[in-house]
Amino acid sequence: MQIPEKPDPLVNNWARPFWDGTREEKLLIQKCADCEKNIFYPRMACPYCFSDNLEWVEASGKGTIYAFTVVESNAASPFVPDMPFVIAVVILEEGVRMLTNIVDCDVDALHCDQAVEVTFRKKNEKFTLPMFRPARDSR
Amino acid sequence: MRKRKRKAAIVGIGEVPTGRFPETEAIQFAVQSAKRAILDAGIDKDEIDCIMPTAAMFSGVYTNEMATGRMVEELGLKNVKINCNIWSGGSSSSNSLKLACAMLEQGEVNNVLMVQAEKLATGMPSGQAGIDLFAFAGQSAEWEVPFGQNFSSLTALATMRYQYETGTTDEQMAAVCVSNRKWAELNPHAFFRKPLTIEEIMASKMLARPLRAKMSNMLFDGGAALIVTSAERAPDVVAKPVYILGEGGRSTHFVFSQEPDMTRFGFAEAGRQAYAQAGLTAKDMDVAEIYDSYPIYQIIGFEALGFCARGEAGEMFLRGDTWPGGKIPCTTDGGMLSKGHIGAGGSYSLLVESVRQLRGTAGERQVPGARFAIETGTGGTYVDAHVTILGSEIP
Numbered sequence: 001m002q003i004p005e006k007p008d009p010l011v012n013n014w015a016r017p018f019w020d021g022t023r024e025e026k027l028l029i030q031k032c033a034d035c036e037k038n039i040f041y042p043r044m045a046c047p048y049c050f051s052d053n054l055e056w057v058e059a060s061g062k063g064t065i066y067a068f069t070v071v072e073s074n075a076a077s078p079f080v081p082d083m084p085f086v087i088a089v090v091i092l093e094e095g096v097r098m099l100t101n102i103v104d105c106d107v108d109a110l111h112c113d114q115a116v117e118v119t120f121r122k123k124n125e126k127f128t129l130p131m132f133r134p135a136r137d138s139r
Numbered sequence: 140m141r142k143r144k145r146k147a148a149i150v151g152i153g154e155v156p157t158g159r160f161p162e163t164e165a166i167q168f169a170v171q172s173a174k175r176a177i178l179d180a181g182i183d184k185d186e187i188d189c190i191m192p193t194a195a196m197f198s199g200v201y202t203n204e205m206a207t208g209r210m211v212e213e214l215g216l217k218n219v220k221i222n223c224n225i226w227s228g229g230s231s232s233s234n235s236l237k238l239a240c241a242m243l244e245q246g247e248v249n250n251v252l253m254v255q256a257e258k259l260a261t262g263m264p265s266g267q268a269g270i271d272l273f274a275f276a277g278q279s280a281e282w283e284v285p286f287g288q289n290f291s292s293l294t295a296l297a298t299m300r301y302q303y304e305t306g307t308t309d310e311q312m313a314a315v316c317v318s319n320r321k322w323a324e325l326n327p328h329a330f331f332r333k334p335l336t337i338e339e340i341m342a343s344k345m346l347a348r349p350l351r352a353k354m355s356n357m358l359f360d361g362g363a364a365l366i367v368t369s370a371e372r373a374p375d376v377v378a379k380p381v382y383i384l385g386e387g388g389r390s391t392h393f394v395f396s397q398e399p400d401m402t403r404f405g406f407a408e409a410g411r412q413a414y415a416q417a418g419l420t421a422k423d424m425d426v427a428e429i430y431d432s433y434p435i436y437q438i439i440g441f442e443a444l445g446f447c448a449r450g451e452a453g454e455m456f457l458r459g460d461t462w463p464g465g466k467i468p469c470t471t472d473g474g475m476l477s478k479g480h481i482g483a484g485g486s487y488s489l490l491v492e493s494v495r496q497l498r499g500t501a502g503e504r505q506v507p508g509a510r511f512a513i514e515t516g517t518g519g520t521y522v523d524a525h526v527t528i529l530g531s532e533i534p
Contacts, residue, residue: 072348075287077271087347112300
C-alpha cells in the first residue's frame, strides 16, 4: 500500500512568520509589546490584553517535557511507518507550550519534566517542523 | 454563587440499545428515542414547543436535516416554536440542558425535546480508514496534526502527566474499565457485557504509552432523547420528576497542548458552580455519573467533584468503591468504555441513567434509595467541563 504523505500544517496567514522562521531554523514566538507576555501559538491579537501590538521574538529553544507518549499502534496512515514515535507537550523557557515530537532519544529513558532542546526537521521545501531532543546535559 | 431558585425537570427519557445496526438509519434511532421519551412523559406530542437535536459526526446530511426541522415533520408536531441544533461534541447534552433550563425557567417555552443519534459503527469507515478519519478530527490542523496527534495520543499525554504527578499505577487506571464493565454487565443497552479483568486490559495492545487498546472506547450506533419541562409543571406531568438542581461549566482550551492543566481540566470549577446552585456537596450524592471515554477523564472528574482526594481515585476504582454495591457507584450505565461510544450520546446516556437511578427504575443497577446524582460531560478534545446535579426532590 502506498503511504499517504503527512499533512502539511494548515497555515493561518498571521502565523506565516513562524513557519518562515522554522525554515531558517529559528523558533519564533510572539511577544505582546504592551503587556510583555509571551504568546504561542501565534494569535491575531494578544489573548491577555487584546493589544494588536505583537512582535516576533526568537525563543531560546530550551524547554522541559510537560507530558509525552510513545505512539506504538493505531496511528494515522502517514505516521504508521514512524511507529514507535514520541509526541510531547513541551513548555519553553519562555513559558509557552507547544505540541511536538521528541527525536534522537531513547524512548524508554524519557520522563516528564526532562530538559529538551529544539532541533529542526525539514519536511519539504515549504515546511520545517520544530522538534525537540533531550538537552545535552540530560542525555 | 447563589442557590438556584427556579428549576427545570426531566419528565421523559427514551433510549435505543448501543450496538452495530447496519440496517437501521440514524433518523430511526432519533424518532424511536423521541417517541419513547414522549410516551414516557405521558404528554401529548403537540405540547412540545422546542426541539434541540444534536449534530452527528457520521453524516452532514443527517445533521442538516435535523437543523432544518426533520424531527418536527417526522413526529408531526404542530406547536414547535424553536428547532435548533446544539453541537459541542460530547458536551452537547450538557449545553442543551443548560439552554433548555434557562428557556423553561424564563417561561419562553414549556416542553423541550432533546434528541441525539449516531452511526459511528456502521455509518462510517472502519479499520485504518476509520483511524485516519478520527485522527485528524478535532485536532488543530496547524499545531497538532502535523506531529501525528490523535485521540489516543492526546489522552495518553493527559494520562502520563496525571500518573507522573499522582503516582497512580497502570493497574489503577485500568480499574476504571473493570468498574464500568461491572455496571455494563447489568445494562441490557450496553454492548460489552462479558466480565473484564485487569490482566486482560494489561495484556491488550499498547496504543500510546501508557494507554492500551482495552483502556479505549469503541464506536457504535445508537441514540437517546429527553423531555424537559419546568419544575412548576413537572409534578402534574409525571409521578417522579427528576429536577435539575445545579449546573456548571468551564471551557479551558481549544488546541489540546494549550490546556493549562491536563491533570484537572475545568471540572473543579464546574463542580463548584453546580454544587453552589444546588446547595449540596459531594457527600449528598448517591451516584456519580462521570463521563469516561477513557479512564483518565473519569478519574479526573471523580476527584475534582470531591469524591476523594487527588490521586486516590484509582485505588477506589480498583477496590470496588465505585462498583455495584460500592459506597459511591460511578458511571452506572457502563460508560463509553463498556456501553459503547456513540459520539455526543455518551453524556446523553449518563443523563438518561441519572433519571433512571433517581426514579428507582434502574433495574439490577439500581442504587438503593438514590436521591441525588451528579453527571459530567465534555466535548471535542476535552475542551470543556460540564457538571449537572439532579435530584428526585428539591432540597
